[in-house]
Amino acid sequence: xxxxxxxRCLHLEETEGRTENYGxxxxxxxxxxxxxxxxxxxxxxYDYSRLQNPTxxxxxxxxxxxxxxxxxxxxSSGMAAxxxxxxxxxxxxxxxxxxxxxxxxxxxxxxxxAKNSYEFTNLNCSVADIESEIRPNTKAIFxxxxxxxxxxxxxxxxxxxxxxxxxxxxxxxxxxxxxxFQTPLELGADVVVHSGTKFLGGHNDTLAGFIVTSxxxxxxxxxxLIKTTGAGLSPFDSWxxxxxxxxxxxxxxxxxxxxxxxxxxxxxxxxxTKVFFPGLPEHPGYEIMKKQARGFGSMxxxxxxxxxxxxxxxxxxxxxxxxxxxxxxxxxxxYPTTQTHAxxxxxxxxxNGITPCxxxxxxxxxxxEDLISxxxxxxxxxxx
Ligand SMILES: *Cc1c(COP(=O)(O)O)cnc(C)c1O
Numbered sequence: 540x541x542x543x544x545x546x547r548c549l550h551l552e553e554t555e556g557r558t559e560n561y562g563x564x565x566x567x568x569x570x571x572x573x574x575x576x577x578x579x580x581x582x583x584x585y586d587y588s589r590l591q592n593p594t595x596x597x598x599x600x601x602x603x604x605x606x607x608x609x610x611x612x613x614x615s616s617g618m619a620a621x622x623x624x625x626x627x628x629x630x631x632x633x634x635x636x637x638x639x640x641x642x643x644x645x646x647x648x649x650x651x652x653a654k655n656s657y658e659f660t661n662l663n664c665s666v667a668d669i670e671s672e673i674r675p676n677t678k679a680i681f682x683x684x685x686x687x688x689x690x691x692x693x694x695x696x697x698x699x700x701x702x703x704x705x706x707x708x709x710x711x712x713x714x715x716x717x718x719x720f721q722t723p724l725e726l727g728a729d730v731v732v733h734s735g736t737k738f739l740g741g742h743n744d745t746l747a748g749f750i751v752t753s754x755x756x757x758x759x760x761x762x763x764l765i766k767t768t769g770a771g772l773s774p775f776d777s778w779x780x781x782x783x784x785x786x787x788x789x790x791x792x793x794x795x796x797x798x799x800x801x802x803x804x805x806x807x808x809x810x811x812t813k814v815f816f817p818g819l820p821e822h823p824g825y826e827i828m829k830k831q832a833r834g835f836g837s838m839x840x841x842x843x844x845x846x847x848x849x850x851x852x853x854x855x856x857x858x859x860x861x862x863x864x865x866x867x868x869x870x871x872x873x874y875p876t877t878q879t880h881a882x883x884x885x886x887x888x889x890x891n892g893i894t895p896c897x898x899x900x901x902x903x904x905x906x907x908e909d910l911i912s913x914x915x916x917x918x919x920x921x922x923x
Contacts, residue, residue, distance in 0.1 A: 544719055545788040551597070557595045568778045569593045584897050590766045594774040598781050599749075602739070604923075605718035606731050607783070608751035612765055613772040613780070617714065617734025618643050620748030622651070624710065624732060626764050627757065630656035633677040637664045637693070639735075639891040640684040641712065642880035653885065663891075664826065665691040670701050685715050685824065686900040688840045688875045689892045690815040692824020695831055699727025706756070714738070715864070719791040720834035729754050737866030741783040741790050744867075746777050790904055794837035797870075797910065798902040802831040802839050804911055810848055810918050813895070815840040837902040838865060846895035849874070850920055853898070855917040859910065866902030870910055873899040 543551070562568050569592055574585045585591055593617070594611050603611035614620040621644055628634065636648060638661035648659055660672050666684050680702050686691045688816060695711060702709040710730045711723035717738035723731050727755035733739060736748030752758060765771055795818070796887055816836030817828045843849040851875055853861045862871045863878045875893050888894075902910070 548601070548784050548787050550772060551600055551604065553600070553791070559748070561777075563834045565567075565600070565663065565817060566594060566597050566778065567783055568774045568864070570774050571633070572702040574758050586798075588774070589769045589771060592771070592774050596775040598772070598777040598784075599782065601784060602718075602733075602735075602749050602753055605722075606749075606751040606786075607722050607724050607791055609733065609753040610761075611749055612750040612761055613735070614750070614765075614778055615749040615772055615776075615859055616746040617732070617736060618647065619770040620734075620750050622647060623761065624750055624762055625652055625657070628655075628657055628678055629650075631649075631658070631661070631676055632679075633658040633674050633794050634681060634873065635660050635662060635664075635669060635677060636681055637686055638662055638887070639682075639689045639691055639893075640683055641687045641714070642875070642883050644681075644712070645880075645887070646882045649775060657866050659885075663691060664693040664698065669862045670705075670897060671697060672709070673701075677705065677707055681710045681712070681904070683712040683715065684721075685817050685828075685836065685838065687715060687838075688815075688824070688873075688879065688897065689840065689923050690817055690824070690840055692822075692827050692876045694728040694827050695723050699729075700731055703727070703789050708754070711838045715838055716832055716834070716836045717866070719787050719793060720795075720836055721832040724751065724753060725832055727891050730757060731800070734922065735780050736867075738791060739787065739866075740780045741782055741787065741866060742779075742868055743864060743871075745779040747772050747776055747780045768859075786894040791834065791837070793904040794902050797904065797907040798837035798839055798900075799835070801900070801902055801910060801914075805839065805914075808914075808918055810843050810844055810921060811841050813842045815903055816824055839902060841898055841900070842894065842896045843898060844896070849896045849898055851921050852917055855920070858913050859900075863897075867901070870903035870905060871901045873901070896901055 550782045599611040699709045703815045711728040713731045731751040733749040805814045816839045817824045859870045
């Protein structure tokens with residue numbers, strides 16, 4: 540029987556019973572660029588760290604096991620992972636993407652991928668008729684669920700069926716839930732991507748990205764691409780992410796418990812006009828989340844009543860940090876309009892529902908009473 544995910548965050552079965560590395564429980568950081576060969580035509584298994592490094596390889600095995608893929612690739616950031624993945628396509632290929640994506644993904648597709656003559660159709664995949672948008676040159680569907688920042692939820696299994704009827708790859712950015720709460724490959728997705736900077740690393744201290752898949756053709760192409768382009772994660776950063784993953788489960792549970800309390804509390808605040816949290820039963824994605832995920836995560840988006848109040852909240856928070864990023868131990872508040880989604884056109888932002896009143900909370904693992912007390916204080920004194 541497969542072991543539980545908390546166990547898999549700590550133990551790789553294939554290394555059990557072995558005592559190499561002096562039995563060190565913390566996997567060694569192989570801080571080396573190159574490797575001496577035992578003879579001509581012989582290799583220790585490692586030749587040069589751009590191709591592979593033992594610390595990175597160990598991390599890749601852990602992440603593959605968490606996401607239930609046969610192979611994972613660790614890259615220097617989430618955007619490095621998505622950029623590398625899009626090297627799978629050729630000029631003239633058409634890709635259907637969710638319209639409410641992380642702003643950096645939109646920036647990549649609009650500016651870099653478009654320059655390579657890829658064609659894109661952006662849809663709200665939680666409600667759109669995706670199948671009718673498929674063209675003869677369509678190669679893939681790229682989604683996030685829940686989306687960043689509007690928390691729209693799409694049915695991964697249903698979209699996978701559509702993709703496979705037409706021979707397309709379904710790519711899911713699983714950053715918001717992490718494999719602890721959602722494993723898209725088990726639901727039919729072909730490729731999972733991650734910003735490992737977020738929940739996997741979990742401590743707001745390292746950038747990383749992952750691609751995970753069981754598709755042999757994709758694996759072979761990615762091995763070649765990583766060797767050729769060189770965005771593999773460094774040994775030290777690989778070690779930091781390995782260490783972060785050890786506590787993935789306890790962090791995700793605590794952050795989710797905090798977020799659930801906070802989302803309900805926010806709903807009762809006069810200054811808050813709308814709360815987007817898929818763990819609230821009235822959220823349109825609630826039932827799909829219950830079916831396809833093991834939790835709702837700890838990201839909350841909410842609208843303040845006015846733009847002025849939204850900006851004042853950002854000015855007045857102290858313990859909660861006004862910062863980009865998410866998924867770490869500390870609670871962060873983000874202003875998508877000028878931060879994560881600044882390079883997305885105003886027209887697209889508004890169409891997706893990101894207004895100047897929209898704020899995004901990444902709920903951390905502090906005591907929830909202290910988070911509420913800080914926000915209560917900020918809200919009560921908002922007009923001072
Ligand atoms: C942050 C983020 C990314 C980009 O990852 P980086 O590690 O910052 O490069 C991609 N997708 C989502 C959903 C993100 O939140």
